[in-house]
Amino acid sequence: MTTTATRITTGKAQVTVSSNRPAVTEWSRRYFGPWWNAAPTTEEAAQTVVANVDPGHAAHVAGIVKDFQHDETTYANTRTLVGQDHDGHLYAAQPADQLSYDAAPDHSRLTISGHHDLPLALAAARLAREMIRGQLLRDGWSILHASAVVQNGQTLLTFGPKGAGKTTTALLLARAGWALLANDRVFARPDNNGGVRVLPWPSAAAIGFGLLDALDLYTPVRQRVLDGDELHPTQHQRVTDALKAGLREPLWNNAGKELKPQFFPDQLHTWLGLTLATEGTAAALLFPQVTPSATAPETGPESALTDDDFFTGKTEDRYPDIFGLTTHTRSQTTAVRELLTALPTRTVILGHDAKANSDFLTKTAEGLNLSEGS
Template sequence: MPLTATRIQADTAHVTVASHTPAVTDWAARYFGPWWNATPVDGPGADGFAGGGGLVLADTDPDRLGHITDLVRDYEHEEADYAGTPTLVARHGGMTYAVQTAERLAYHVDGQRLVIIGAEPEPVAVAAARLARELMRAQLQADGWIVLHASAATRDGQTVLTFGDKGAGKTTTALLLARAGWGLLANDRVFARTRRDGTVSILPWPSAAAIGLGLLNATGLYDPVRKRLLGGGQLHPTQHPRVTDALNTGHREPLWREDGKELKPQFFPDQLASWLGLTLTLTTEGRAAALLFPRVDAGTAPAVLDDTRTVTEADVFSAKTEDRYPDIFHLAPQNTAGAGALAERLARLPSRSVVLSHDIDANTALLARTAHDVTAGHQTPN
C-alpha cells in the first residue's frame, strides 16, 4: 500500500504524519483540522514528507512491535506514565525507545523523527496524533511559545483566557461562551507568546475535549450525545469504559475515580461542532484581550466578584508541573524562559473573577455579559 501523509502547521512549526495505513493520516487530519492547518501532502518517500519539520512514521507491524519491545526490555530502562499509560523507556546510542504494553505500541525516536509501531490501526492513529502534537509543541516552544493552563474563547479577533485550578470551571466557561456565540479556541491549554508590539498571541492546543456528564445534562446536550452514541457514533477512544457504559444506560450523574478525579466523556475536536453544535474558531491565532477567573459554588447566584486574582507563573506548564504529557522523548526545550514576562504582560489585561452556580442559563448570561464588558474597552498594551 502506498504511503499517505498529512502535514500539520501552526505559526512557523510543521510536522508530517505519514503511514501506509490511510486511517492513521485521516485521523491526524480530523484531529488537528479544526484548529491547526492539516492538509494531505505528496512526497518522494518517507523522509521526503518532512520538508525540514518533524516527521511521524506510524504503521501496524506486529513483528517490528515485538522487536522494539525486546530491545527496551534488554536495555536498561525506566518506568514512566505517559498520557495515563504505563510506559517503559530506554535510551541507547543517542536514540530513545519506548513501549506501552497495554496499548501494544512501541516507539523509536531519533531527534525530530518518530517511528510508532502497533498491533492495531486505532491505537497507532491515536499515538501518532499525540506525538505529532508533541513535535509541534517542541518547535513552538523553541520559537518562544509557552503553554498555559487555560481555556480560551474568541470573537472579533479578541480572546478571553480563563484560568483556575482543576475543577474551577475553565472548561465550563469556554463551553458556555461558545454556546453564547464565541468561538471555542481551547478548553484546557493554550500556547501564548508576547509580540514585539506588546500584545499576547494565542494558539490552540488541539486535544480531545473532556466534558462532564453533569455539565452535558445541565446544558441539554446529554440526550443528543446519547442518541448519537446509541446510533453507532464513536467518541474518542481514550474515554473510560465506565463513561461509555453510563451514556449507554442513561446515567447522568458525575462519575469519579478512586483518586477523586472525575471521569468525563471525551470528544474529538470536530465533534464539538458536529455533536454539540458549538462554534469553533477557524482562525489560526488569537490575541489575548481579557482574563476570567471562575469558581463554582452551587449555593449562590452567578456574580462578578471583587477579588484581585491574577495570572502567575504557576499557570504556566513546565517540565516540573506537566503531569499528563511528560517529555519522556526529550523533544522540547527544558526551560520556560519568558514565562515571567508573559505572566506580567497578561496581568496587565482587564480581568474579572466570577462565581458560577449550577444554573446554566444564568451562568451563560453572566459570562456573555462579563466577556463583552471586559473586552469592550481593551486596547493594545504599551
C-alpha cells in the same frame, strides 16, 4: 508499501504523520484539523512521525530496549521502557499496547511500530503534538493552563485551579456566540505589537453530564450515541453505558475522579454546534469560581495569575519528555506574564443556573469592551 500522510501546521511549527494504515493519518486529520490546520500531504516536514502496523519491527525494537540498559517510567498512563544506544538513538516499548518507538538523535524522525490501528493512531497523534509543542517552545511560546474563547480576534482567557469553572465558562461563552479556542490549555507568546498571541492546544474535551444537561446538549449527544456514533475511545465504558441508559447523574471512579464524556475536537463543532478558533490575541482575563450556593452570579474579589497558571516540564506529568522533543526551549514566560497582568481582569462567581451564568458572562465581556474588536 502504500503510505498516506497528514501535515499538521500551527504558528511556524510543522509535523508530518505518515503510515501504512490510512486510519492512522485520518485520525490525525480529524484530531488536529479543527485547530492545527491538518491536511493530506505528499511531502514530509522537517519532523516526521512514522506509525506503521509492523509486528515484526515492533518486536525487534522491544528486543533492543531489553538488550540495552533502560529505565522504566509511565507515559500516557502506560508502563514504558526507555533505552538509548551508543549512537544516541532512543528506543522505547510499551508492552501492554504492543507499541515500540525509535527516535532519531536529531529529533527529525520518530518511528512507531505496533500491531493494531487504534493504539498506533493514538500514539502517533500524541507524539506529533509533542513535536509541535517542542517546536513552539523553542520558538518562544509558553503554555498556559487556561480555557479561551475568541471574538473579533480578541481572546478572553479563563484561569483557575482544577474545578474552578474554566471549561464551564468557555462553553457557556461559546454557546453564546464566541469561538472556542481551547478548554484547558493554550500556547502564548508576545507579538510584535506589544500584545500576546494565543494558539490552541488540541485535546479531547471532557464535559460532565451536569454541564451537558445545563447546556441542553445531553439529549442530542445521547441520541448520537444511540444512533451508533462514537465518542473518543479513551472514554470509560461506564459513561457510554450511562448515556445509552439515559442516566444523567455524575459518575465517579474509585479514586473520586468524575468520569465524563470525552469529545473529539471536531465533535465540539459537529455534535455540540460550537464554532472553533485557530488563534487570537489576548484581551482580558477571567477568574471563575463556581459556588453552588450562589443565588446569582456576581463579580468577586480581585484575582491574579500564579505560577500554577503556567505549565512547565515538571508539571507535565502525563507526558514526560522521554524522547527529548522539548529540549533547548526559549521560554518568554516572564514577558507573557507581565503583558497578561496588564490586561483587564475580572473574578466571576457562578452558580448552577446555566442561563443566568451565560447572561452574566456575556455582560461581563461586554463591560470589558471585547465585543467591539480592537
